[in-house]
Structure formats: C-alpha cells, structure tokens
Amino acid sequence: MWERLRYLLLLLLWLHGTDSFYVPGVAPINFHWNDPVEIKAVKLTSSRTQLPYEYYSLPFCQPSEITYKAENLGEVLRGDRIVNTPFQVFMNVEKKCEVLCNFPNKPVTLTVDQSKLMAERIREDYYVHLIADNLPVATRLEFYSNREEEDKKKEKDVQFEHGYRLGFLDGNKFYLHNHLSFILYYHREDVEENQEPTYRVVRFEVIPQSIKLEDLKADDKGMCTLPEATGSAPQEIDPTKENQLLFTYSVHWEESDIKWASRWDTYLTMSDVQIHWFSIINSVVVVFFLSGILSMIIIRTLRKDIANYNKEDDIEDTMEESGWKLVHGDVFRPPQYPMILSSLLGSGIQLFCMILIVIFVAMLGMLSPSSRGALMTTACFLFMFMGVFGGFFAGRLYRTLKGHRWKKGAFCTATLYPGVVFGICFVLNCFIWGKHSSGAVPFPTMVALLCMWFGISLPLVYLGYYFGFRKQPYDNPVRTNQIPRQIPEQRWYMNKFVGILMAGILPFGAMFIELFFIFSAIWENQFYYLFGFLFLVFIILVVSCSQISIVMVYFQLCAEDYRWWWRTFLVSGGSAFYVLIYAVFYFVNKLDIVEFIPSLLYFGYTALMVLSFWLLTGTIGFYAAYMFVRKIYAAVKID
Known part of the structure; x- marks a missing residue:
C-alpha cells in the first residue's frame, strides 16, 4: 500500500514538472x-x-x-x-x-x-x-x-x-x-x-x-x-x-x-512560535466558551417556544399570535433576485470546498513552504474543479426559489465572482506591467488562466447546475401563502447594518490572531507553516459563523420579519467588514508603504480577500440558518 502511495506521489511530481514541485522527504539530493x-x-x-x-x-x-x-x-x-x-x-x-x-x-x-x-x-x-x-x-x-x-x-x-x-x-x-x-x-x-x-x-x-x-x-x-x-x-x-x-x-x-x-x-521559526501557540489556544478557548453559552441559550429558548406552540388547548393560545410561528406562511417566500443569490452561494460553496481541501492537504505536509508555488497552483486548480459542486448547490437552490432560467443561472454562477476577480487582477496587472515588475502575470499565463476558466470551470459549473436543477428542490415543511403579510415596524437594533456589526465580532475573534500571520506571510515575505492551527481555526470559524447566523435569524423571525434570505447571507459575512478594518490598521501600523501603486496593489488584493471571505462566511451562515429554519418549522404543528 505504501509503495503504491509513493508511486502516486511521484506521478503527481511528474505532472507538476520535475523541477517545479517538491515534497519534503521524497527526493533528497546526495x-x-x-x-x-x-x-x-x-x-x-x-x-x-x-x-x-x-x-x-x-x-x-x-x-x-x-x-x-x-x-x-x-x-x-x-x-x-x-x-x-x-x-x-x-x-x-x-x-x-x-x-x-x-x-x-x-x-x-x-x-x-x-x-x-x-x-x-x-x-x-x-x-x-x-x-x-x-x-x-x-x-x-x-x-x-x-x-x-x-x-x-x-x-x-x-x-x-x-x-x-x-x-x-x-x-x-x-x-x-x-x-x-x-x-x-x-x-x-x-x-x-x-x-x-x-x-x-x-x-x-x-x-x-x-x-x-x-x-x-x-x-x-x-x-x-x-x-x-x-x-x-x-x-x-x-x-x-x-x-x-x-x-x-x-x-x-x-x-x-x-x-x-x-x-x-x-x-x-523566523517568527515567535510561542506567542502563536498561546494566542491561538486563547482564541479557541474563548470562542468555544461563547459558542457553548449561545448554544445553551438558543436551545432552551427554542424548546420553550416549541412546547408552547404545540399545546393543544381549546382556547387559542396567545403565544400563537406573535413570535416566529406567526410568519410560517411567508418564511419560505422566495426573495428578490434569486438568481444572483444562488450564484453567490454557488461561488461560496466553491471557495469552501477549495479552502477546506487545501488546508487539509497542507496540514498533512504536502504543500509545505519548500513546495515553491504549489499552494497557489493547487488552490487555482481546485477552485476550477470545485465548480461542479458550486453549480450543483446553486442549481438546486435556484429551483427551490422557483427559478426557471437554469442556463442563465449557470452562466451567472460561473462568471459573476470569477469575473470580478479577473477584472480587478487585470487592472492591477496593468499597473505592475508599467513598473516592469516580475510580479506582472505574463500574457501567455493570462491566456492559460482564461482557458482554464472557460475550458474547465465553466463546463463543470454547467454540469453541476444541470444535475442540481433537475434534482428535487429542498423540501420546505410549510406552505407559502399567496398574499404576503405586512411586516411590523422593526426596532433599531434589528437594522441590517447593526446586525452585520454584531454578527461579525465572534467569527472575527476566532481568527484575527491567525490573520496577522497570514498578512505577514503575504505582505512581508515570510513563511507560513502552521496549517494544523489554520485547520483548527477554520473549523472554529465554521462553527461560530453557523451559530451567530442561527441566533440572528431567530431574532429576526421573532420580530415577524420573514425577509431572511438575503439578510442572513449579508449578516453572516459581517466578519469580512472587520477583516477590512484590520487590513487598514495593518497597512497604517505595520507596513511602510507611501507610494500610489504599492498602496493600490495592497488595497486591490485586500478587496479580493475581503470579498472572498465575505462569500465564504456568508455561505456558511446561510446554509446553517436555512437548515435551522426548516428544522424549527418542521417541529411545530401548523394548522
């Protein structure tokens, strides 16, 4: 078995080029x-x-x-x-x-x-x-x-x-x-x-x-x-x-x-590893503690709500006249712009699968810093191939939201997020070309990336979208009324922007220490190597995003506001706002950049990072909230 694994590893080396991919322990030179x-x-x-x-x-x-x-x-x-x-x-x-x-x-x-x-x-x-x-x-x-x-x-x-x-x-x-x-x-x-x-x-x-x-x-x-x-x-x-x-x-x-x-x-060990260890352990303990408290509160409250809603009294229970059960006929009403929402969520699924696999493989030592360029190469190819999963989830959600134009939806999924990334990178690349820097992507490489996008990612997204759209839509536990109910006036703390600020604190607290080391590796040309910790932080990020999204959608439904589809996606990505604030802080306090083009490059690539992080966390929170909403409405008796 180990001999076969070794041959498979050597085959991967050959596919990447003899001199361009290097795995520690495979080919030492004597x-x-x-x-x-x-x-x-x-x-x-x-x-x-x-x-x-x-x-x-x-x-x-x-x-x-x-x-x-x-x-x-x-x-x-x-x-x-x-x-x-x-x-x-x-x-x-x-x-x-x-x-x-x-x-x-x-x-x-x-x-x-x-x-x-x-x-x-x-x-x-x-x-x-x-x-x-x-x-x-x-x-x-x-x-x-x-x-x-x-x-x-x-x-x-x-x-x-x-x-x-x-x-x-x-x-x-x-x-x-x-x-x-x-x-x-x-x-x-x-x-x-x-x-x-x-x-x-x-x-x-x-x-x-x-x-x-x-x-x-x-x-x-x-x-x-x-x-x-x-x-x-x-x-x-x-x-x-x-x-x-x-x-x-x-x-x-x-x-x-x-x-x-x-x-x-x-x-x-060019950086202080001991500080890294203590900081990450401290963040993990705090996030687990807060997540445990949130879980206990929400579970106890839900059990009480469901028990009250399911009381079989001859007299109509006053609890049924308010709260989240009252909007059961509108909670699964399709939102505005379902095609764009499903396309963004499809790209979020692509990012989630790509990041999960890359971090896991790197944690096993296959993408160590000695494998020069292998991390970025693997990430690019994986994002292309994960298009089949992004298309599948986007297609099934689009059908659930009563969408009919699946071909246009598949094209939107395959081009919306990658098109924004390519457009920003192309503009930045023109400035780098003007400086005659080796960081400028050569024209043949750019053509190769376009061929990968339209030759690999686009067909796979269409394939996944086709099968996702043909599959049965998600089974919602309650019917949707024909006439939408009126939404009562909301309190100030139920404002969308307040929700973004509140929801982003816990996920950002789970990973801001790791964010410092990632920024140092990107902008100060240092090595990043603690992928085991990064995998742990990624799992904590998924848990915290899911929990905070469930809490926020619960508060929104209790306020009888059933427009949770877009809001959950936006609010769940609230930690991306804090990442942007941290990037500005890092630029001002850690870097000595004063010229226009370096500043443009920093904020251009940071904008791509924030956008990708928003898609990732928004997708995690959306699917957690969707499963939560389906679960609680399936647990109560609806006349």
Whole structure:
C-alpha cells in the first residue's frame, strides 16, 4: 500500500514538472565531495513597494549563459523568476574570496542609469533571494534575550530573516552589499565501509558585506583578499555618476547534526512560535466558551417556544399570535433576485470546498513552504474543479426559489465572482506591467488562466447546475401563502447594518490572531507553516459563523420579519467588514508603504480577500440558518 502511495506521489511530481514541485522527504539530493552545488536567484522583494523584480533587473554579474527554470503556475503568480548565477560553489570546498564577472582583474563599471537604479532599490529596502538545493538563503540576526551584561554570553538567541539586504542607507549615502560570505551547513549521511561519503545541504546562510573596491585587493587570477573588519570602508553607490566596484564572494562549509528531514525548521521559526501557540489556544478557548453559552441559550429558548406552540388547548393560545410561528406562511417566500443569490452561494460553496481541501492537504505536509508555488497552483486548480459542486448547490437552490432560467443561472454562477476577480487582477496587472515588475502575470499565463476558466470551470459549473436543477428542490415543511403579510415596524437594533456589526465580532475573534500571520506571510515575505492551527481555526470559524447566523435569524423571525434570505447571507459575512478594518490598521501600523501603486496593489488584493471571505462566511451562515429554519418549522404543528 505504501509503495503504491509513493508511486502516486511521484506521478503527481511528474505532472507538476520535475523541477517545479517538491515534497519534503521524497527526493533528497546526495552530494559527494567537490560536487557542484548550484546557487540560483529567485527575485528581489520589498515590503515597501510590494513589487518583485527579476534578479538580473539590476546589474549583477551574469554567467556566460542565462537559464531560467521552468516554473509552475504558483511561482509565476508569485513573481518568482528562478535563474542561474555565476557563483561557483562545490560541496565541502572552502573559498576565501573570489571575484565574480568575466574579467576578474577589472572592476565592474556601473553607468549613471544603473547607479540610479541600484540606489533606488537600496532606498526602497529591497532584499535579494537566492536558493541552494531549494533552500532559501537566510541572514542571521543575533540578539540578547537578557540585557544584563554578565548574562549576555549565556543567553544569546539567534533568529533569521529571509534573504539578504541589497544594501543600506546612511544619511544621504547609499552603500551596496557587494561581498557575500556564504555559510552552508551539511549533514554527513551514514554509508557502508569503503564507500565515498555523501552529504546533504541542511542550511544556507549569508553574511552580506559592503567593502570598498580598493580594500578588496583583487589579483589577475580572480582572487581577492578580505580586509580586517575594523579597517575596511563600505562600497558607496553615487547615483549622480559612474561607480566602479567588485562583486566578490566566499564560501564556508560547516558540518551539522540537523537531518535533511528537519532542515526547514530553521526557516520556519523566523517568527515567535510561542506567542502563536498561546494566542491561538486563547482564541479557541474563548470562542468555544461563547459558542457553548449561545448554544445553551438558543436551545432552551427554542424548546420553550416549541412546547408552547404545540399545546393543544381549546382556547387559542396567545403565544400563537406573535413570535416566529406567526410568519410560517411567508418564511419560505422566495426573495428578490434569486438568481444572483444562488450564484453567490454557488461561488461560496466553491471557495469552501477549495479552502477546506487545501488546508487539509497542507496540514498533512504536502504543500509545505519548500513546495515553491504549489499552494497557489493547487488552490487555482481546485477552485476550477470545485465548480461542479458550486453549480450543483446553486442549481438546486435556484429551483427551490422557483427559478426557471437554469442556463442563465449557470452562466451567472460561473462568471459573476470569477469575473470580478479577473477584472480587478487585470487592472492591477496593468499597473505592475508599467513598473516592469516580475510580479506582472505574463500574457501567455493570462491566456492559460482564461482557458482554464472557460475550458474547465465553466463546463463543470454547467454540469453541476444541470444535475442540481433537475434534482428535487429542498423540501420546505410549510406552505407559502399567496398574499404576503405586512411586516411590523422593526426596532433599531434589528437594522441590517447593526446586525452585520454584531454578527461579525465572534467569527472575527476566532481568527484575527491567525490573520496577522497570514498578512505577514503575504505582505512581508515570510513563511507560513502552521496549517494544523489554520485547520483548527477554520473549523472554529465554521462553527461560530453557523451559530451567530442561527441566533440572528431567530431574532429576526421573532420580530415577524420573514425577509431572511438575503439578510442572513449579508449578516453572516459581517466578519469580512472587520477583516477590512484590520487590513487598514495593518497597512497604517505595520507596513511602510507611501507610494500610489504599492498602496493600490495592497488595497486591490485586500478587496479580493475581503470579498472572498465575505462569500465564504456568508455561505456558511446561510446554509446553517436555512437548515435551522426548516428544522424549527418542521417541529411545530401548523394548522
């Protein structure tokens, strides 16, 4: 059985491309002494601009032949452009200092335009991202956990940041990190006697340095000499004139006890995991407590209501003249715009199925950060294939709401939400194109996405809609009167917007801690890896959305307002409003974005996130309320 599973896994790897999909534990690479370890560049990123660029968009030294790696859909959408570099690194071979570029005895001359561009990227706080054996380079940050001088040596902690800074700014002067000291850690594998030892790369660090041209002392053989730490001047980049400099690097190898299966642990602890644990557990406990109280209150109240409504007295019970039983003849009256409602709910079902499967598979370790781009690729394909479920539920609900034009309804389901997403992304992509960023989706990829939309998602939605529309509509327990009853004047707290604010608090409280880490992973180029916690938070989100939706629809029906279809969908998605408020807070307090286009990108993609979250939570709440309404009206006797 396990052997078949392994072959199935390898087949999936092949379908995604040999070099574009990577699952930890499947294909470790063994190196022998002096085997080449290829250093590749991924991209340049900055949390201040949110615009990734290709590595060779800056005048770095280039190899004799530039080769880009074949990438999957997720890598293209992330802006990754993985390319080879001229760094010559060999397993367990030390290099003290070597000069890059084709003419080691001549410095590199940056033109005025190149100098301006380099200085601009330094000012925008760009990071350079390299990989070795699919491990991203990390910069070590050392700090002391105890401020007392006598305890500093004992309690020194180490943390890492992703990539390395292109340079730094000192006053009005720009300095470039032109020397890279690579530190690679290897784990020696156990081999039989008389066999050559094998090694595996388990960590990739870099110490970036800025060293002036004259202090490097390069010779004609391409070798250089690093100056003493106290006697070197940094390499300044003057954007107003040409600049001469050398790009150099050194390589140091260290043996490590870290095994290959655990080599990503270093990168995944770049944030404070302990705070993450305590915060999530605290949120889960609070939400479970509040959910338990709400459940007890609503169940006790319902039992009392149903017992009173079902009393068989000769005299008409006054309880039947008010409350939710009184609107039994109108509660299942079809709402306005049933086609749009069913289409939005169909898209919500698509999102729900896609998110559930993605989080579950990622929790099993199949979509870890080492699987570069696999998470986004899987999400895109799953959303397309889940169209059959979205169409089925939308079609059946549309028929239940007395709809007749099923073909138009299926087209609306397949195009309404994806059309909005595609339209916003296309407009944002035009701005990214104008900046010549690698984050711009290439035209062939955009055509491929359109073909996937109209070639996979649209037919599957039509297929699901057809079978859903043919299936028997949902069986409502009471008949609908021909003449709608008058709705009494509602109290102020029954206002729709007040309901949205009230209903969104509990679901948002269940996931706002996790939202911080998700935003950090998206906007600050960090790794997100606690998918087990994310799955737990997702389940809590489903429970809290369902419960708050049931409570709100119960209050509405008790106020003799039977127009609950649209309202439940809107109110259940109330937590999306708080997500929007949190996104604005995060933008103001956590990010250093001041330019127009980065701000436009942030709020454009945030709008898509809020819209998707609103559809997801609204769909969860709607179906929970629908099942609740059918259940309570089936439990009372209707004359």
